[in-house]
Amino acid sequence: MTASAGAAGTAARRIAAALAALAALAAAPGCGRSAERQEADALLHAIDVLRDAPSEPRAAREALLAGLERQPASTPPAASARDTCARAYRLLLDATAAEARVRALLEAPDGSAGPGALSDLAAADAKVKESAEIMPKCAEALSNLRRAARLGM
16 A cells, blocks of 8 residues: 555545544534434535545545435435535546546556547546536535525425
């Protein structure tokens, strides 16, 4: 294991632990806040953390996305925000992973980048474009969730 892989694993474990702690706090009874409000707050926080996370190490962002995908969402605004934003970020992370694979193939000393690399690059580009189309829907879903939470769901 390389030092950077070890650091990525450590970062991913810390992030996962923080998400678990946040989920536990969200599940605990809070100062008169409804369960739906607590759920919305935890979901909004998970999306904010994912959005603000650095792109590297990728494993850390993957852990944040997996945490978002597991967040409970019992109301339509919460489910819409979770599912829409998770889809947008899943596409983006899948695209960056494909781009990294293509880059590694192109940099390989044996010139192993064949026609598959070109199709991988095209697929990555399509995912980036689809993610860019979904991101405004994610922002709208987040706005709707914030509004619903303020109004008491």
